[in-house]
Amino acid sequence: MDPTALPFDADTMLAGLFAWVNCESPTWDTAAVNRMMDLAARALAVAGGRIERIPGRMGFGDCVRARFPHRHADAPGILVMGHLDTVHPVGTLARLPARRDGAHAWGPGILDMKGGNYLALEAIVQLARAGIVPNLPITVLFTSDEEVGSPSTRDLIEAEAARHRYVLIPEPARMDGSAHGGVVTGRYAIARFNLEATGRPSHAGARLAEGRSAIREMARQVLAIEDMTTPDCTFSVGVIRGGEWVNCVPSACTAEALSMAKRQSDLDAAVAQMGALAAASNEVSFRATPGVTRPVWEAEARGMALYERARAVAGRMEMDLGHQSAGGGSDGNFTGAMGVATLDGLGVLGAGAHTLDEHIVVDSLARRGRLFAGLLAGLD
Numbered sequence: 001m002d003p004t005a006l007p008f009d010a011d012t013m014l015a016g017l018f019a020w021v022n023c024e025s026p027t028w029d030t031a032a033v034n035r036m037m038d039l040a041a042r043a044l045a046v047a048g049g050r051i052e053r054i055p056g057r058m059g060f061g062d063c064v065r066a067r068f069p070h071r072h073a074d075a076p077g078i079l080v081m082g083h084l085d086t087v088h089p090v091g092t093l094a095r096l097p098a099r100r101d102g103a104h105a106w107g108p109g110i111l112d113m114k115g116g117n118y119l120a121l122e123a124i125v126q127l128a129r130a131g132i133v134p135n136l137p138i139t140v141l142f143t144s145d146e147e148v149g150s151p152s153t154r155d156l157i158e159a160e161a162a163r164h165r166y167v168l169i170p171e172p173a174r175m176d177g178s179a180h181g182g183v184v185t186g187r188y189a190i191a192r193f194n195l196e197a198t199g200r201p202s203h204a205g206a207r208l209a210e211g212r213s214a215i216r217e218m219a220r221q222v223l224a225i226e227d228m229t230t231p232d233c234t235f236s237v238g239v240i241r242g243g244e245w246v247n248c249v250p251s252a253c254t255a256e257a258l259s260m261a262k263r264q265s266d267l268d269a270a271v272a273q274m275g276a277l278a279a280a281s282n283e284v285s286f287r288a289t290p291g292v293t294r295p296v297w298e299a300e301a302r303g304m305a306l307y308e309r310a311r312a313v314a315g316r317m318e319m320d321l322g323h324q325s326a327g328g329g330s331d332g333n334f335t336g337a338m339g340v341a342t343l344d345g346l347g348v349l350g351a352g353a354h355t356l357d358e359h360i361v362v363d364s365l366a367r368r369g370r371l372f373a374g375l376l377a378g379l380d
Contacts, residue, residue, distance in 0.1 A: 003373040004317045006126040008366035014105055017118045017365070020084075021098040021107035025061075027085040027147045033061030036084045040064055040117070040142050047125050049140065058152040061085065061144035065160070068124065070137035077137035078379055079164040080124075081157065081331055082117040082171070082347075083146030087354050096356045104350075106359040115360050116170030116347020116368075117142065123373035135380040136165065146331055149192055149292030154334055161335040161342075166306060166379055169332045170347035173368060176322045180314075180367060184345035185307050186299040186325035187333050188260050189267040192291035193274050195221065195237070195255040199284045202249045211249025215242040217284045218253040221277060225257055233261040233270050234327075257288070260327050264296045294329045297336030306341045306379075313374035317367070346372055 025036035037053070041064045045051050049066030056062045070077070086109035088096070098107035124138060141160055143153045150157065161167050173181030197218040202211030222237045229235050235257060242253030257274070261267035271290055279286040307323050314321035332344035348368055350360035 001130055001132065002316065003127060003132055003377040004313060004370045006130055006370060006373055008122065008126060008369040010362050010366040013118065013122055013365040013369065014100065014362055017110065017115055018098045018107065020114045020118060021110045022093065024088065024090045024093060024108060025085055026087065026089045027060065027145055029090055030056060030059060030061045032090055033085050033144045037062050037064050037142065037144070040084060043121060044140060047121060048128060054156065056144055056152065060152045063144055063153060063156060064142045066140045068138045070134070073137050075137060076163060076165040077139065078134070078376060079161055079167045080120050080138060080140045081143070081167055081169050082113050082120065083143045083331065084114065084117065085144050085147050086112070087147050096358065100362065103362055104359045105362050106357070108358060111172050111348060111350040111358050111360050112353040113171050113347055115350070115365065116172060119348060119365050119369040120168070120170045120372055122369050123376055126369070126373055127377060132377050134377050138376060139164065143331065149190070149294065150331055150334070151292050157331050157334050158338060161338060161340045164340065167332065167335040167340055167342040168346055168372070168375065169330060169342065169344040170372065171330050171332070171344050172347050172353060173349045173364065174322070174324055174326060174345050175349070175351065176324065178320055178322055180319045180321070181349040181364070182322035182324060182345065183307065183310060183343055184326045184332065185303050185323045185343065186336065187294070187297045187329060187344065188262050188325065188327045189264055189296040190294040190329040190333070191259045191267055191271060192293070193257040193259070194289045194291050195257055196287045196289070197221065197253045197284065199249065199251045201251040204247045204249050208249065212283045213249050214253035214284065215250045217279060217286055218242060218255055220280060221286055222255065224277065225274070228273055232263070233259060233266040235259050235270070260329070267293070267296070294333035295337040297333045297342070299325060300339070302339065302341035303336060303343065306343045309378060310343055310371070310375050313378060314371055316374065317370060319371070
């Protein structure tokens with residue numbers, strides 16, 4: 001039986017996916033992420049996987065690895081990799097409930113990337129039900145900290161990828177103007193920075209002139225940082241914390257910045273630019289410290305050959321599967337940069353990731369699930 005003809009049902013898949021979406025799992029809430037890992041581990045076990053729970057570190061949640069039985073279980077195979085942490089804090093369901101309205105469904109993390117993870121697991125289930133044995137063994141790795149740059153899991157990701165021939169990542173499909181969406185064959189480099197401004201405190205009501213505001217200095221730096229954006233390298237500040245009392249001139253302010261570059265040389269220049277930023281005067285101080293980075297993953301021969309395999313599967317489904325390098329970053333940055341054949345963006349179609357309008361196209365659960373199943377079955 002052709003795996004692309006397997007009986008995926010989008011309505012049934014959505015019902016199962018909603019259970020995952022209703023288990024909120026923001027990265028920094030370890031207990032919440034681990035509750036989501038419990039759900040995923042059980043689903044993987046029911047599907048026939050041998051489950052390993054990998055304890056979290058650095059304050060992050062656990063990871064779950066599932067290896068599926070295969071006649072060549074020790075041979076380099078296929079690694080299906082995704083994250084189950086989201087950017088949405090617990091309580092987001094009150095404003096973004098898991099719901100369906102016609103062709104679309106909403107919910108925190110439904111697009112990025114619980115929907116893709118769910119359809120990948122469904123592809124494994126459908127192959128097993130049909131008695132279709134893939135040529136290569138399959139391992140699934142669900143991680144817990146991708147949304148903050150994977151600081152605690154990069155070593156695990158790279159070690160696991162090195163043991164495999166292919167890496168398939170069901171991050172959201174690319175909105176490329178086609179009816180069915182494209183995939184990702186490369187990703188831009190990303191660097192995070194920790195910003196710190198220090199001033200001098202004083203009573204804001206009685207002795208304002210004696211103080212030097214760290215918030216004021218940070219505000220000046222934020223404008224300077226974001227003005228460094230070019231078409232090849234972007235800069236943004238997304239988190240600011242400062243001050244404790246409105247009647248005190250704040251002596252400390254911290255922030256977090258993100259830079260995304262199309263080439264590694266552009267990112268190296270961005271790091272140098274950030275390091276060269278200086279305070280407005282010697283009465284305040286400012287420092288930008290590099291944090292977590294993701295290397296550039298450039299399209300290369302092995303990855304493009306993997307894309308052509310996926311494109312052939314899509315052709316059997318009368319889908320025109322485009323590809324592109326993309327921003328946003330994923331754990332594919334790591335595996336692709338290692339030289340392991342990696343294909344990203346294999347997940348569900350939708351829009352509004354990281355916002356209160358995060359939604360998916362419901363029918364794409366089944367359509368992209370068939371694509372995933374066909375790819376799993378055909379790789380050798």
